[in-house]
Amino acid sequence: MKICHVVGARPQFVKYLPLNLATKKLNRECAADLVDVLVHTGQHYDYNMSRLFFDELGIKLPDYNLGAGGKLQAVQTAEVLVKCDEVFNKEDPDVVVVYGDTNSTIGAALAAVKLHIPVAHVEAGLRSFNKFMPEEINRIVVDHTSTLLFCPSQSATQQLQNEGFRRVLDNGKLMSLDYKFSDQSMIDKNNPMIVNTGDIMYDVMEHALKMAQSQSSIIADLALGDINFTLLTIHRAENTDHAEALKRVAEYVTDITSGGQVICPMHPRTAKACERHGVQFGSNVRIIDPVSYFDLLMLLESASGVLTDSGGLQKEAFWMKTPCITLREETEWIETIDSGWNVLFGTADCWPNAPEFVPSVYGDGNAAERMLHLLQLLPEHR
Ligand code: UD1
Secondary structure, eight states: OEEEEEEOSHHHHHHHHHHHHHHHHHHHHHOOOOEEEEEEOOSSOSGGGTHHHHHHHTOOOOSEEOOOOSOOHHHHHHHHHHHHHHHHHHHOOSEEEEETTSHHHHHHHHHHHHTTOOEEEETTTOOOSOTTSHHHHHHHHHHTTOSEEEESSHHHHHHHHHTTOOOBGGGGOBOOTTOOOOGGGOOBTTBOEEEEOOOHHHHHHHHHHHHHHHHOOHHHHTTOTTOOEEEEEOOOHHHHSSHHHHHHHHHHHHHHHTTOEEEEEOOHHHHHHHHHHTOOOOTTEEEEOOOOHHHHHHHHHHOSEEEEOOHHHHHHHHHHTOOEEESSSOOSOHHHHHTTSEEETTTOSSOOOOOSOOOOOSOOSOHHHHHHHHHTTSOOOO
8 A cells, every 4th residue: 555645844744753653663563565655845945944853853754855835825835736746646646644734735635636546634623713824724625625534632523523524433532542444434535534543743742752851952052951931933824924913922922921031943934024024022032043843842841831823832832731822813722722721812911820630632642553544444546
């Protein structure tokens, strides 16, 4: 069976890792004969936004790089679609796996379904209910073109049922690791299947945290050893594309951190926006270049709180018991709010009161194993 994975943006490289490791394990231990083809769309292209992640996490280098970075949304999406079409025609995979909600995700999914290749969507069923976000449109379209919908939580499976999907495994409960499928459960394109696999980012964290603790030197490098600091990340279009929105974020950061040290690894989009809009953060905000995954985990573990508009960081903060304020009006990761670890800045003028308990709502760290099990149930495409 040939499985083609398409990635392009920073978090997608990380999400691919557990599936690649699980594939190698199956081939080694069960003679599974799975062929794994990795396509990088090139959406992220700077060394520390792309190659650094491959080097640090030991991810295999892509088999293809489509060079679709640094373009306008429509051009980027169209380029991913056209170039993926060429790759899929050449490789003829049995399934295409896409991740999350980026322009790379939608471009690859459209290319695959137009060639009648089934799509498996990792991180299905998430919604912000804000159609001004490019990511929201990408999520909706990709879910509705997918054959396998891998949901990170039970609430995501419920959302897909609300949108008319009918086949949900085990009422959206976390799939049992020894689940036995009958022939009737075989999955086909006109019968998409929703499965709560748990969140693949939890697999990654379990895998990477110990390595990060032994390999990252960022806390010492930035002399943060005994210092109380807040971690800040901003990159969403809704916060960066308009001067007023970016100024509002900068003012909020100043108010909520009251002069305490803030470390901000700055995304290139945000750096460009600050320059364009003439926005400056307070003098307590230390701006650094984008950091590696290990460094990010260590900053998050040591920070007293995190201010972010990233989806991944909200969950990582939750798992690490670091209080989080999300710099958005809404979030897809509602469980982090419900459990009291996260608040939205539109509604919060203070940090959440960190509760002791972190509920296990995003699976058990074995999402990739479940996903591979399901991928192998797909009928051969060729
Ligand atoms: C994209 C995703 C977002 C995801 C994020 C992860 C979409 C619509 N958005 O946002 O959902 O959370 O990735 O980081 O797909 N740039 C560089 N160097 C790079 C990468 C980007 O300079 O290596 C510049 C681009 O040229 C562009 C800007 O940053 O000017 C934005 O990049 P882009 O990939 O379009 O979107 P992100 O903001 O990264």
